[in-house]
Amino acid sequence: MSSSSPSKQDVRNEKWSPGIWRNYPALQQPQYRSADGLSAVRDKLATLPPLVTSREISELKAALADAQEGRRFLLHAGDCAERFSDCTTAQIVNRIKVLRQMGLLLAHGLRKPIVKIGRFAGQYAKPRSSDWEERSGARLPSYRGDIVNGSTFDHEAREPEPGRLLDAYAHAAMTMNYTRALAADGLSRFDDPLNWPLDWVERSSKATHYLRTISEVIAQAENPAQGRAAFPYAQDADRIYSSHEALLLEFEEPVTRENANRGGWFNASTHMPWIGLRTNDLDGAHVAYSSGIENPIGVKVGAGTTPASVLQLIERLNPRQEAGRLTLITRMGHSKIAASLPPLLQAVRVTGYKVLWVLDPMHGNTEESSTGFKTRRFEAIHSEIEQAFQIHAAEGVPLGGIHLELTGEHVTECVGGASGIREADLSRAYKTAVDPRLNYEQSLELAMLIGQAANASRNTADLAAVPA
Ligand code: PEP
Ligand code: CO
Numbered sequence: 001m002s003s004s005s006p007s008k009q010d011v012r013n014e015k016w017s018p019g020i021w022r023n024y025p026a027l028q029q030p031q032y033r034s035a036d037g038l039s040a041v042r043d044k045l046a047t048l049p050p051l052v053t054s055r056e057i058s059e060l061k062a063a064l065a066d067a068q069e070g071r072r073f074l075l076h077a078g079d080c081a082e083r084f085s086d087c088t089t090a091q092i093v094n095r096i097k098v099l100r101q102m103g104l105l106l107a108h109g110l111r112k113p114i115v116k117i118g119r120f121a122g123q124y125a126k127p128r129s130s131d132w133e134e135r136s137g138a139r140l141p142s143y144r145g146d147i148v149n150g151s152t153f154d155h156e157a158r159e160p161e162p163g164r165l166l167d168a169y170a171h172a173a174m175t176m177n178y179t180r181a182l183a184a185d186g187l188s189r190f191d192d193p194l195n196w197p198l199d200w201v202e203r204s205s206k207a208t209h210y211l212r213t214i215s216e217v218i219a220q221a222e223n224p225a226q227g228r229a230a231f232p233y234a235q236d237a238d239r240i241y242s243s244h245e246a247l248l249l250e251f252e253e254p255v256t257r258e259n260a261n262r263g264g265w266f267n268a269s270t271h272m273p274w275i276g277l278r279t280n281d282l283d284g285a286h287v288a289y290s291s292g293i294e295n296p297i298g299v300k301v302g303a304g305t306t307p308a309s310v311l312q313l314i315e316r317l318n319p320r321q322e323a324g325r326l327t328l329i330t331r332m333g334h335s336k337i338a339a340s341l342p343p344l345l346q347a348v349r350v351t352g353y354k355v356l357w358v359l360d361p362m363h364g365n366t367e368e369s370s371t372g373f374k375t376r377r378f379e380a381i382h383s384e385i386e387q388a389f390q391i392h393a394a395e396g397v398p399l400g401g402i403h404l405e406l407t408g409e410h411v412t413e414c415v416g417g418a419s420g421i422r423e424a425d426l427s428r429a430y431k432t433a434v435d436p437r438l439n440y441e442q443s444l445e446l447a448m449l450i451g452q453a454a455n456a457s458r459n460t461a462d463l464a465a466v467p468a
Helices: 006-013 035-047 053-067 089-110 163-185 208-220 226-231 285-291 309-319 335-349 378-395 423-428 438-467
Strands: 071-080 115-117 131-137 138-141 240-246 256-258 265-267 270-275 297-301 326-330 356-359 364-369 372-377 401-405
Touching: 035 163, 035 364, 053 071, 053 115, 053 356, 071 089, 071 326, 089 163, 089 208, 089 438, 115 438, 163 297, 163 335, 208 438, 270 285, 270 326, 285 309, 309 335, 326 335, 335 378, 356 378, 372 378, 378 438, 401 438
Parallel strands: 071 115, 071 401, 115 240, 240 270, 270 297, 297 326, 326 356, 356 401
Antiparallel strands: 131 138, 256 265, 364 372
């Protein structure tokens, strides 16, 4: 961390390099014991081949530029904290399956192509509200994600270990490799009718509607020739981009490469890095680093983020007003969004600045269950989604995507939804390393409800536009 921060004027005049962040206050960074060990790891990382290409990054940026204008919709979803142990055949397949099936359901509901970005292949670093964790009187450094330390509550595991940066890159590479291999084979096997377990739907009060939606989607997916004509939204169906929170800057710096052909610097470990709420300070290290890379970037904004700071973030992170460059991910919470979101949308709208607005209905809706689990209520998540579509429609600003924490596994971490998970069920399959995720069934159900919420807001907007 620098002892004196440069002024805003210095920031603008300084020549950007991937190590520029070292001149700024860097929150949420671990303290490594071995500076030599860390520097050897950084040198090694700098020599390794990229996980993504600058061409893919530019293609994603173009797709996000479309989403910004309301012509496509972004599904940005995956683990809260990806673990190295999640790098298995089954989990990769299940992740693709849930993203792919949600993509089809969203395309059906929203009548537009869905751009899919996973929180995976690098989502290994976590911000924590406290540097320390206490259990029965013992105090140890908090778990900061597999890229930093281990989650086991003992001294050895919690010590930040530089070698984990290389392990993270290797696991991200293996995850990307298999994801790409399955994509190259064609992902349509994941839409096979046998691949849609539906017993949970039958238990729902909305069973008729859900079954009709799913059978329409399956029919279209099963018959691609006819499907593509009748359902021209298969455009992005075979692609899944990667993303992670660019939190651990000792990792992000050496994986950032200059591309002479395309011009500029690219974070070559992921298509779309994002800046978390806790590190979105305008004059902090994360914004300084992100300002100079060519990747599309996301920034989380919350109920406490002011309109003035949103405008400053836009000016700092997208000074050339490049389409698709900047995604603002709002995470207010269902009880705060009605008051907190409109002023941000209005402030940006009057400037004419273009950003992609995406809703994260997860992080403002975390609570503790009576049984002591960190959980989220499906109904709260759904309510924030319905409100967001209404607010965006009323302000005339497209809601261009959704950001979710979910898994293709049958976990019990969030309560509610048609499959009826109750607080008493949470202990059955609570597996997340940090935040509670929607399970496979809850994810599919939410994809259908997002389509409904979008259509309801369109109807409200149309009614409002009808002259009296
Ligand atoms: C996250 O996305 O996992 C996260 C930590 O979110 P936020 O920065 O919005 O708190
Ligand atoms: Co989270």
